[in-house]
Amino acid sequence: MREVSASPPQLVNSWNEWDPLQEIVVGSADHAAYEPTEPGHRPQVRARPGQPAPPFPSGPKPLDTIERANHELEGLVALLESRGIVVRRPDPYEFSRPLRTPTFEVDSQYCATCPRDVLITIGNEIIEATMSRRARYFEHLCYRRLVQGYWSEDPNARWTVAPKPTMADSMYRTEFWEWSMSQRYEAMHSFEFCISQDEVVFDAADIARLGRDILVQESMTTNRAGIRWLARHLEPRGLRVHPVHFPLDRFPSHIDCTFVPLRPGLVLTNPERPLHEQEARMFRDGDWQLVDAPQPVLDERDMPLHCQSSKWLAMNVLSLSPTTVVCEHHEEPLHELLDSLGFEVLTVPFRSVYEFGGSLHCATWDVRREGGCEDYFPHLRHHQAPGA
Ligand code: ARG
Numbered sequence: 001m002r003e004v005s006a007s008p009p010q011l012v013n014s015w016n017e018w019d020p021l022q023e024i025v026v027g028s029a030d031h032a033a034y035e036p037t038e039p040g041h042r043p044q045v046r047a048r049p050g051q052p053a054p055p056f057p058s059g060p061k062p063l064d065t066i067e068r069a070n071h072e073l074e075g076l077v078a079l080l081e082s083r084g085i086v087v088r089r090p091d092p093y094e095f096s097r098p099l100r101t102p103t104f105e106v107d108s109q110y111c112a113t114c115p116r117d118v119l120i121t122i123g124n125e126i127i128e129a130t131m132s133r134r135a136r137y138f139e140h141l142c143y144r145r146l147v148q149g150y151w152s153e154d155p156n157a158r159w160t161v162a163p164k165p166t167m168a169d170s171m172y173r174t175e176f177w178e179w180s181m182s183q184r185y186e187a188m189h190s191f192e193f194c195i196s197q198d199e200v201v202f203d204a205a206d207i208a209r210l211g212r213d214i215l216v217q218e219s220m221t222t223n224r225a226g227i228r229w230l231a232r233h234l235e236p237r238g239l240r241v242h243p244v245h246f247p248l249d250r251f252p253s254h255i256d257c258t259f260v261p262l263r264p265g266l267v268l269t270n271p272e273r274p275l276h277e278q279e280a281r282m283f284r285d286g287d288w289q290l291v292d293a294p295q296p297v298l299d300e301r302d303m304p305l306h307c308q309s310s311k312w313l314a315m316n317v318l319s320l321s322p323t324t325v326v327c328e329h330h331e332e333p334l335h336e337l338l339d340s341l342g343f344e345v346l347t348v349p350f351r352s353v354y355e356f357g358g359s360l361h362c363a364t365w366d367v368r369r370e371g372g373c374e375d376y377f378p379h380l381r382h383h384q385a386p387g388a
Pocket of ligand 1: 205
């Protein structure tokens with residue numbers, strides 16, 4: 001008798017932010033460069049009280065800064081592996097090189113510390129985001145070997161590369177950087193940021209997955225055409241794409257320091273950036289709890305000098321399951337909150353990674369979790385997606 005061959009492995013499968021984690025990619029600080037100034041980004045050194053801010057540096061990041069971040073990333077890898085989770089790492093890439101394409105030039109690139117921004121798994125599909133910043137246009141190359149491998153070995157895996165925008169000057173609204181805080185406040189509900197609406201633009205980290213329901217934040221890194229592209233791509237597969245907005249965030253980019261789903265029925269929210277009233281209805285009507293994160297332990301002025309993200313990196317947690325969460329080691333008020341909500345809280349030191357733009361959720365990209373596509377919002381069954 002012929003032997004029945006084993007069924008092919010299912011390598012790509014992740015429908016939400018919390019199901020039991022099986023395989024993940026953890027970023028690396030190797031060969032990172034300071035992010036350049038460009039129309040979609042104006043990095044600034046955090047001024048210390050009474051001191052003028054020096055100009056933002058350029059070129060490769062110092063070796064000791066890279067080593068400290070890598071050490072903490074290794075700590076996360078060790079924790080995940082001790083839990084039986086398969087961990088993969090990006091390929092090396094020299095980020096201090098300039099880039100020249102037919103439509104733009106930029107003095108250097110950035111880093112492979114935040115795979116979350118570049119790739120997302122939605123069910124059996126891996127989507128490479130368009131990206132929104134010139135310096136990050138080719139970041140997907142650090143993960144191509146991995147993506148190609150998943151695609152080759154898992155016959156059910158789908159691999160989609162979203163259309164690359166021009167990133168020409170015309171894609172950006174440079175006045176954005178000159179608007180005063182009061183102008184921003186007045187225009188709070190127009191949701192116009194540094195990218196215009198003409199091209200399809202999104203970063204993967206503006207997306208949060210809740211089974212059938214996919215939230216996409218409109219931001220400095222994702223525009224309305226980007227959300228429309230995602231809706232047209234995903235809704236024929238039975239998913240519902242919901243554009244979401246946090247009007248009090250004047251510089252929104254990436255949803256995972258603002259609205260962090262932890263398990264069915266529970267989202268960790270940012271007390272300074274509430275979800276738009278109307279958009280919060282789907283959660284209230286579905287009896288979900290939105291629980292505010294406590295104030296982070298580090299003040300804005302204590303964050304690493306070159307970190308371009310806010311203190312809310314504190315709430316950028318990584319779920320290993322609906323009952324286990326990994327948090328930054330020093331964030332005790334958050335540990336206590338999660339503990340009181342019934343979670344097992346694991347911790348790793350991660351503050352040295354902050355200056356590379358992210359914390360635990362940003363620095364990872366989950367490829368496989370147990371479980372399938374559930375409908376956590378059955379009351380939306382007749383919902384008409386605004387998408388296409
Ligand atoms: N813009 C966010 C904040 O400062 C940081 C988001 C970082 N997330 C990420 N996936 N890189 O609050």
